[in-house]
Amino acid sequence: MKTIDLHVHSYYSDGEESPRSLLASAIGKGFRAFSITDHNYISPEQNLVQKIAEEQGVLYIHGIEVSCIDRETKKSLHILGYSDSFNFEKVNKKIMPIVAGYNERAKKIIEKLNRKYSAGFDFEEMINEVPSVYVSRNQLAQKLSVFLGGKFTPRELLSEVFVEEDDSWMPNAQEAIEIIKESNGVAILAHPGNLVDNIQFDDLIKRLVGFGLKGIEAYTPKHTPGIIDILKKTAEKYNLILTAGSDWHGRHLSKEEEGMEVPDRI
Known part of the structure; x- marks a missing residue:
């Protein structure tokens, strides 16, 4: 057995910590392999993190998590991308429409929070508070938690930082996989356990494999042993990692x- 983690988020998307802090934790816990997979952005620090990781004997893989929609099932999907030769600038440029969509969503959520709580939140101030290129729901939840005096945790407030919206700006699953493929990456379906019982899962995987999907994130705290078994059988059927x-x-x-x-x- 070994300990790895190929799916963590830094403050360049909707996480709390810096890439170097995440790496220090991974090294301290004896991880054999590690990847920072920020939502819809590859930070310029990934090369430095890789260098430090390799010096410490940890395999580091450049990563990203691309948000998308499966138009057929209308389900939100996350596609992880891994590569040892990502062109960061090229990938980030292709994903800019997603970033723009997230920021427009954030502005609507801020308007909602200001109406409901008289919070006085300002988008421009918030976008400048973090290294991320967009304001995330997690950042908004943290901001609201502080405003409410810590009575509720950011996790408890996630339902408050939500608005119904037109998701036409979100790429479809095929487009997300192609962004990763065209950038020398390998596309992996993230945490699919919640999809197993809700849709025709086998049909979804077959369709995604046709687009170029190469693997499934089977091992995650969100998955029960039963779900992991289903995902392992699915991976074997479609020759997925x-x-x-x-x-x-x-x-x-x-x-x-x-x-x-x-x-x-693994």
């Missing part, structure tokens, strides 16, 4: 700790 990740966002936002213990063959 299995990956593992905690989807860590930070101690105020995540229930579980970083790191997944998995068989050596």
Whole structure:
């Protein structure tokens, strides 16, 4: 068995910590492999993190998590992308429409919070408070938690930082996978356990494989042993690789700790 984590988020998207802080934690906990997979952005720090990781004997893989919609099932999906040769600038340029969509959503949520709580939140101030290129729901939840005097945790307030919206700006699953493929990356379906019982899962996987999907994130704290077994069988059927990740966002936002213990063959 070994401990790895190929799915964590830094403050360049909707996480709480810096990339170097995340790496220090991974090294301290003895991870064998590690990847920072920020939502819709690859930070310029990933090369430095890789260099430090390799000096410490940790395999580091450049990563990203691309948000998208499966138009057929109308389900929101997250596609992880991994590569040792991402062109960061090229990938980030292709994903800019998603970033713009997130920022427009954030402005609507801020308007909602200001109406409901008289919070006086300002988008321009918030976008300048963090290194991220967009204002995330997690950032808004943290801001609201502080405004309310800490009576509720950011995780408890996530339902408050939500608005119904037109998601036409979101890429479809095929487009998300192609962004990763065209950038020398491998596309992996993130934490699909919630999809297993809700839709025709096998049909979805077959369709995504046709688009170029190469793997499934099977090992994650969100998945029960039964779900993992289903995902392992699905991966075997479609010749997909299995990956593992905690989807860590930070101690105020995540229930579980970083790191997944998995068989050596993973």
